[in-house]
Amino acid sequence: MKPFRIDSFQVGAGKTQMTWFRSLLVGSLAFTAACASGPQKKQTAAPEVTPPAAQQPAPEQKRVPPPAQKSGSAQSAFAAALQSYEAGDLDGARKGFESVVDEVPQSLNAQFNLGVIAERQGRPADARVAYEKVLLLDPAHVPAVVNLGVMYREQGRLDEAIALFQRALKTPGREYDASLLNSLSITYRVAGKLDESEAAARRVLVRNKDNPGAYKNLAHVAYAREKYRLAELLAGNARKHSENDPALYNLLGMVYLKLDDRARALVQFQKAISLDAKFTPGYLNLGALALSYRDYVGAERSFGKAVELEPGSPDATLYLAWALDGQKGRDPKKGLAAGEAFEKVLATRSDLPEAVCGAGWAYASDRAGWQKAIAFLDRCKGLETTTDNDKQMITAKVQGLQNMLKAPPPEAAPATAEGEGGGAPANEAIGGGGAQPAQGAEGVAPGQGTEAAPAGDATGAAGAQPGQGADAMPADEATGGASSRPEQGTGTTPEADAMGGSGSEPTPDDAPRGAASSGSGARLAPGGDGTPAGK
Numbered sequence: 001m002k003p004f005r006i007d008s009f010q011v012g013a014g015k016t017q018m019t020w021f022r023s024l025l026v027g028s029l030a031f032t033a034a035c036a037s038g039p040q041k042k043q044t045a046a047p048e049v050t051p052p053a054a055q056q057p058a059p060e061q062k063r064v065p066p067p068a069q070k071s072g073s074a075q076s077a078f079a080a081a082l083q084s085y086e087a088g089d090l091d092g093a094r095k096g097f098e099s100v101v102d103e104v105p106q107s108l109n110a111q112f113n114l115g116v117i118a119e120r121q122g123r124p125a126d127a128r129v130a131y132e133k134v135l136l137l138d139p140a141h142v143p144a145v146v147n148l149g150v151m152y153r154e155q156g157r158l159d160e161a162i163a164l165f166q167r168a169l170k171t172p173g174r175e176y177d178a179s180l181l182n183s184l185s186i187t188y189r190v191a192g193k194l195d196e197s198e199a200a201a202r203r204v205l206v207r208n209k210d211n212p213g214a215y216k217n218l219a220h221v222a223y224a225r226e227k228y229r230l231a232e233l234l235a236g237n238a239r240k241h242s243e244n245d246p247a248l249y250n251l252l253g254m255v256y257l258k259l260d261d262r263a264r265a266l267v268q269f270q271k272a273i274s275l276d277a278k279f280t281p282g283y284l285n286l287g288a289l290a291l292s293y294r295d296y297v298g299a300e301r302s303f304g305k306a307v308e309l310e311p312g313s314p315d316a317t318l319y320l321a322w323a324l325d326g327q328k329g330r331d332p333k334k335g336l337a338a339g340e341a342f343e344k345v346l347a348t349r350s351d352l353p354e355a356v357c358g359a360g361w362a363y364a365s366d367r368a369g370w371q372k373a374i375a376f377l378d379r380c381k382g383l384e385t386t387t388d389n390d391k392q393m394i395t396a397k398v399q400g401l402q403n404m405l406k407a408p409p410p411e412a413a414p415a416t417a418e419g420e421g422g423g424a425p426a427n428e429a430i431g432g433g434g435a436q437p438a439q440g441a442e443g444v445a446p447g448q449g450t451e452a453a454p455a456g457d458a459t460g461a462a463g464a465q466p467g468q469g470a471d472a473m474p475a476d477e478a479t480g481g482a483s484s485r486p487e488q489g490t491g492t493t494p495e496a497d498a499m500g501g502s503g504s505e506p507t508p509d510d511a512p513r514g515a516a517s518s519g520s521g522a523r524l525a526p527g528g529d530g531t532p533a534g535k
Helices: 070-086 090-102 108-120 124-137 141-155 158-169 179-189 195-205 212-224 228-241 246-258 262-274 280-292 296-309 314-325 332-348 351-365 365-381 388-406 426-430 495-498
Strands: 006-008 015-023
Touching: 015 108, 070 090, 070 108, 090 108, 090 426, 090 495, 108 124, 108 141, 141 158, 141 179, 158 296, 179 212, 195 212, 212 228, 212 246, 228 246, 246 262, 246 280, 262 280, 280 296, 296 314, 314 332, 314 351, 332 351, 332 365, 351 365, 351 495, 365 388
Parallel strands: none
Antiparallel strands: 006 015
16 A cells, blocks of 8 residues: 655745655555655744645745855755655665754754655664654654654554644644644544544545545545445545546545446556556556456466565565466466465565465475475464364375375476376376366456455455455555455465455555655655645
8 A cells, every 4th residue: 555645845945835746555645755855944833834735835934044054065965865865866865864964953854854765765663763853843743743643554553643643733723734634534444433534534624625635535434334326426526636646546446346337447447557557556456356357367467566566565465476376277387486475475474374374285286395385284284263174175285295295206208299298287286275276267257257356355265265255345545455354264275265255345545655665666755844735
């Protein structure tokens, strides 16, 4: 899913104009981590902020300049560090901003940018320390509040995120700050407090009746309340004021899925990635739709793109694993690739039942993976979530694999007239609980299948039968991944999950995974003095 984070740009000696950069992940408003463009010191009084949607420059700010020699040196070092960042040299940028902080310890911009770089480099603890240092100098520094709040939210520290936003909103002049209120609205929604989420979004509209982020948050609240026509209306309202926001098209796609209009949903998801080729949720949703049509090759392509954009995302990797697993009946090597993908998920989620059991059944597709299959299936059998029926299937499967391992591998026979090899058939290793494509499923045409599989369904709801899957909660922008998991078991195939249950939907786009925290390669936008003037 990471957030919209704040971007700003130094325009002159005493003026700052802020712009806003959109993130890859969808649905509700959050802010992408951005970089300030000048090593300015903490202001003696926080200037009042223009409402975010107004797109106006910040008022002139008076500040006490440092000594000329030091100021010039800091400015040069800051500019060089910013250039290094834009060129992708994060280490060079970090050293440059550190030199600025050494020379001008109260430079909010340089300290803030060190937090952004730390997120990009996968050092969340260092990022948190950097943002907290900024807030010690200026407790109402909006970019630092938003980015730190997003980090708390992604870590599940929702109460801390809410408290952080609420404290900042109590600062004189910040009571109606749209970025803070919209971020608070997202956090309330993630916490399941829909009334509070709606109230925060409506508070934005008190001062700015056309704020698209507020309408988007209200649309997500309506969606969560299953008021899909209202969600469509609110998302359309937001689109009037932000027509190039891929998150809005992704949200509309989810709404249309709920309204049983998959053709329109597909168009919306395609529109989202056409607006932003790095928009991860769009690829996740297109992959989920492909799974619903038994188009495992198409699903692999879409989920593979999502993994390419967010290589550290366990959710995207898990969905790719199921797309690969769906092809193992025709190509056992795909099963091995699926097993490797499941293992990557387990590197960060060591006890995830879907990955443990999925790896076992995937590796069972080819002799080269049988030893690993036995080990993973034994682990799967010992999980509390594994049903008695699944345990029986696993026992039979493991016994079959052990017997086949005792026998010498069959020699490859000459190709037949039809070009088929004489080796062991692929399904010999798959057995009872394998994941071969369902009979006739490969030919399901769009519009003829069942409800599109949600991104959560793409993980494989072990134990669910086609058409019986429960609705998946959409992967939330504020959670950074699928916000719900399928039924946890072991015995069924991902094809069953691809069918999806009635009313299920793919991933929404509102996961606040911005450039700084997602590692997606999004640019670090230039910034001003940390007093955003527009969104």
